[in-house]
Amino acid sequence: MSANFRLILRVSFLILGMLLFSRFCYAQVDPEPIKVLINTKPVSFETSPVIENGRTLVPLRAISEALGALVKWDSKSKTITLTLNSDVIKLTIGKDQALKNAQALALDSPARIIAGNTMVPLRFIGEAFGAYVQWNPGSRTVAVNSLLPGKSQRELVVQADQLNVRSGPGTDHEALTQVSRGMRFPILDTSSDWYKVKLPSGKTGWVVAWYVKEDNQSSASGSDTTGTTGQNNSPGNNEKDEQISDKGSLNPPDEVAPPYEPSNQPAILQKISIDTEDKKVNVKISCDRQVTFNTFTLSSPDRLIIDLNNTQPGSVNTSQYINSSIADRLRIGWFSQNPDVTRLVFDLTAKVVYKVQASADTKTISMVIFVPDIYGALKGAVIVLDPGHGGNDPGAIGRTLGLAEKNVNMQVAECAAELLHSYGATVLYTRYGDQNLDLYSRAWAANNAGADVFVSIHMNSNLSPSLGGTSTYFSSNALNGQDRQEKSYQLADYIQNSLLAYLGLEDKGVRQADFVVIRETIMPAVLIEAAFLSNPIEEKLMTMEEFRESIARALVNGIGMFLASQNTAA
Incomplete structure (x- = not known):
């Protein structure tokens, strides 16, 4: 065998080996297939989902069956019509515009036919039907939450x-x-x-x-407003809360009083005792039998309200002046006589927090109203801030300026952290910089840190560019049971009111949702949606440092108010 032939043979084997090795290596780094979960249940596909222009396309037939949507295909116009309850969505193959209930909407990635299969953009379909869609780059999983297959989702x-x-x-x-x-x-x-x-x-x-x-409420819906004893259940500021005159007469609002579970006989309000201290008011409310109650605050002007369910006002004075720098007077009225609800309205002259507790026999309600020491409450507290999304998951994208939600979230978190540090709090992030992080890992990080409060920071988005406003979420299925849920609600209420005061945007309310990061944490936890990236005006605001700082200051103020309200020395 000649030397040249042996050299050619060696080179051939070397090239073959390199090809085999490169093929093996390529096979090793093939990405995991994309997984899709509908309300935590995996969806099976005959054809694997694909990513195009940063959006996940899934087979039409499988996803429509999983969502419970009806599908019509017009082969002539190549148009897909999806119907779920009262919503009708139309997509045309290859077109970057869709219709929802006859309204034209832009698509980041149009529907396509790939290898004979009709593929549609999952995020668009999910959000168009009112679902909350999340992408987890670590596990390559798309989670669609709030839709229930085969029945009305709301x-x-x-x-x-x-x-x-x-x-x-x-x-x-x-x-x-x-x-x-x-x-x-x-x-x-x-x-x-x-x-x-x-x-x-x-x-x-x-x-x-x-x-x-x-x-079966969705993440974009209002919260469960069923009253529970001692839990703040605010009906919002859009209605007149009461029309109690100095004479005690009551012109009730158009709608009926809050729901309750009455006993056979209504309770009678017997006595209200008020003691004042410096920046503090102590109130004791006595009835002749067991009562349940609801408390909430209203603004413009500031008021603190207690509704005594299945209770008549008796012969107590209908108006009492309070000698305090934080409250002017107490007004009492028969809010509703069918069912019986007695309403107590404290006219406030300062920003306050309150603590309320019923006696063991639930005939007496004790309340403390006081000006919070926000700075003192923050000192030494451990706060975990969770800037939503990150890495390969940009979150929502602004349609006018192209802002990425992950960046806005991080900027707000960094500003809030600086403020919290200045007040003596210890601040931890779930992510540092632009990195991917699993949702469960975010909750685990907060739990492992022994945090006092967890706040997940997000910006909202909707198919309609006219929708805007601020909302704050807490979980109704949180770990550690009812006490944790009520404290998370209180935290959400303080933060939401603070955001409204600082930002001046539309009030979308305090809402319940089953988001992983606020469900799996063991401390009071909330998720904020400060403003809408899909709204051109609000997206423009997010480019301004002053606006992002206002979000941060609102968070710090709300957290401080909550922590101060938990101060047992108050």
């Missing part, structure tokens, strides 16, 4: 004995009919504190949000 249950159904979202609209406690209706739309529902007759109408409870 339905409400009436929680009041009688509730007006109106022709529009507000008490200035005509009352069409009344509905009763326990009746269920599909939700067609929302507007501020009102739900549009479909009645058994087929007609539609509007009901006010705080006298109903959502069943």
Whole structure:
């Protein structure tokens, strides 16, 4: 065998080996297939989902079956029509524009036919049907939450004995009919504190949000407003909360009083004792039998309200002046006589927090109203800030300026951390810089740190560019049970009110949602959606350092108010 032949043979084997090795290496680094979860349940696909232009495309047939949507295919125009409850979505193969209920919407990635399979953009489909869509780059998983296959994803249950159904979202609209406690209706739309529902007759109408409870509620829906003893359940600021004159007469609002579970006989309010100290008011409310109650605050002007359920006002004075720098007077009125609800309204002259507790026999309610020592409450506290998204997951993308949510979240977190540090708090991030992080890892990091408070920072997005505003979420299925849930609600309420005061945006309310980061944490935890990237005006605001700093200051103020309210020495 010649030397040249042996050299050629060696080179050939070397090249073959390199090819085999490179093929082996390539096979080793092939990405994991994309997984899709609908309400935590995995969806099986005959054809694997693909990523195009940063968006996940999934097979139409499988995803429509998983969502419970009806599908029509027009082969002539190559148009797909998806129908779920009252929503109709139309997509055309290759077109970067879709229709939702006849409204044109832009698509980041159009529907396509790949290897004979019709592939549609999952995020668009999910969000168009009211779901919350999250991408986990670590596990290459898309989670679609809030839709229930095969049935209406949003339905409400009436929680009041009688509730007006109106022709529009507000008490200035005509009352069409009344509905009763326990009746269920599909939700067609929302507007501020009102739900549009479909009645058994087929007609539609509007009901006010705080006298109903959502069943199978989505993350974008209002919170469960069913009252619980001692829990703050605010009905919002859009209605007149009371019309109690100095004489004690009451002109009740259009809708009925909050729901409750009455005993056979109403309680009678017997006595109210008020003691004042420096920047503190102590209140004791005594009734002749057991009572349940709801507390909430209203602004413009600032008021603290207690509703005593199944209670009549008796012969107590209807107006009492309070000799305090934080509250001017207490007004008492018979808010509703069917059912019986007695309302106590404290007219406030300072920003306060409060603690309320019922006696063992629930005949006496004790309340402390005081000006919080925010700085003192923050000193030594351990706060975990979770800048949402990161790395390969940009979150929402602004449609006008192209802002990436992950960057705005991080900027707000860094500003809030600087402020918290200045007040003596210890601050930890779930992510540092632009990195991927699993949702469960974020919750684990907070739990492992022994945090006092967890705040996940997000910006919102919607298919409609006109939608805007601020919302704060807490979990109704949180670890550590009812006490943790109530404290998370209180934290959410303080932060939401603070965000509204600092930002001046529309109030989207305190809401319940089953997000992993606030469900799996063991301390009071909330997730904020400060503003909408899909809204051109609010996206522009996010480019301004002053606006991002206002979000941060609102967070610090809300956290401080909450921690101060937990101070047992108050």
